[in-house]
Amino acid sequence: EAQVTQNPRYLITVTGKKLTVTCSQNMNHEYMSWYRQDPGLGLRQIYYSMNVEVTDKGDVPEGYKVSRKEKRNFPLILESPSPNQTSLYFCASSKTGTASYEQYFGPGTRLTVT
Amino acid sequence: RKEVEQDPGPFNVPEGATVAFNCTYSNSASQSFFWYRQDCRKEPKLLMSVYSSGNEDGRFTAQLNRASQYISLLIRDSKLSDSATYLCVVTSGSARQLTFGSGTQLTVLP
Numbered sequence: 063e064a065q066v067t068q069n070p071r072y073l074i075t076v077t078g079k080k081l082t083v084t085c086s087q088n089m090n091h092e093y094m095s096w097y098r099q100d101p102g103l104g105l106r107q108i109y110y111s112m113n114v115e116v117t118d119k120g121d122v123p124e125g126y127k128v129s130r131k132e133k134r135n136f137p138l139i140l141e142s143p144s145p146n147q148t149s150l151y152f153c154a155s156s157k158t159g160t161a162s163y164e165q166y167f168g169p170g171t172r173l174t175v176t
Numbered sequence: 177r178k179e180v181e182q183d184p185g186p187f188n189v190p191e192g193a194t195v196a197f198n199c200t201y202s203n204s205a206s207q208s209f210f211w212y213r214q215d216c217r218k219e220p221k222l223l224m225s226v227y228s229s230g231n232e233d234g235r236f237t238a239q240l241n242r243a244s245q246y247i248s249l250l251i252r253d254s255k256l257s258d259s260a261t262y263l264c265v266v267t268s269g270s271a272r273q274l275t276f277g278s279g280t281q282l283t284v285l286p
Contacts, residue, residue: 095274102184104263104278105220112272120273152219160271162208167219 064089068153068168075143076176083138083171085153091166093156094136095120096128098149099170105152111136112159143175179203182264182277190285193254197262197280199247205269209240211249212263214279220263223249254284 066087075081087094095110097120107120111130125147127139136155140147150172154165182199189195201209209226224231226238226247237250247264264277 097276102278104180105276107273107275110273118272121275150217161267161274162271164210164222164225165212165220165274167221169219170217 064166066153066155066166066168068151068171070171071169072172074174074176077144078142081140081143081173083140083151083153083173085136085138085168086134087136087155087166088134089155089157089166090133091155091157092133092159093161093163094130095154095161095165096126096136096138097152097154098122098147099152100149108138108151110161143173145175147173148175149173178277179275180264180266180277182262182280184278184280186281186283188283188285189254191254191256193284194250194252195254195282196251197249197264197282199249199264199277201245201247201264201266201275203266203269203275204242204245206266207269207271208267209247210265211236211238211247212265212276214261214263216261220276223262251282254282256284256286259283 096108097105109128111117153168211223212220213223214220226240230239235252239248261279
């Protein structure tokens with residue numbers, strides 16, 4: 063089944079404790095991205111990757127890191143999480159190296175930082 | 177000013193009604209336009225792309241007005257299953273990034 067998977071789905075952590083949210087897609091998509099969704103603000107793009115080893119900042123990259131060593135995986139790293147990073151996170155992928163095609167989203171990761 | 181603006185609603189309409197949503201965008205260089213649907217606490221899913229000539233998919237019709245920089249979505253004969261949040265989505269001029277509106281909430285009532 064073609065899909066985007068994220069892990070974990072739910073995470074409660076404490077301020078400053080490094081964490082990684084994994085994202086994997088099995089559709090051989092070139093474009094991958096991370097979003098956070100907050101009430102009243104909609105989805106905001108954190109980072110995106112147009113292909114392996116190519117990553118770039120989105121609109122809200124502060125406090126996050128990403129890497130794209132393999133085509134299928136695009137982990138999101140929070141080196142020192144803070145309470146303002148409490149949010150619902152979505153990973154997405156798209157077949158070409160641009161954002162102009164359908165985005166396939168993962169099921170989301172709900173993160174709480176206390 | 178937000179890059180993509182939508183009326184947040186909520187829109188509460190009876191079954192069978194016709195409802196229209198509008199969205200405005202600020203970047204005149206934007207290349208691609210979409211409507212996504214998001215059910216409560218679930219991931220967004222593509223409803224339809226929006227083309228300059230307008231396009232229709234069953235009960236759904238999308239229109240793009242580049243001169244006025246707005247996008248519309250028309251839902252005819254609303255069903256209970258249409259209840260969701262509808263997200264207007266626009267690419268950047270380079271087509272590298274997506275900007276989402278904050279969504280319009282629709283509830284179709286029996």
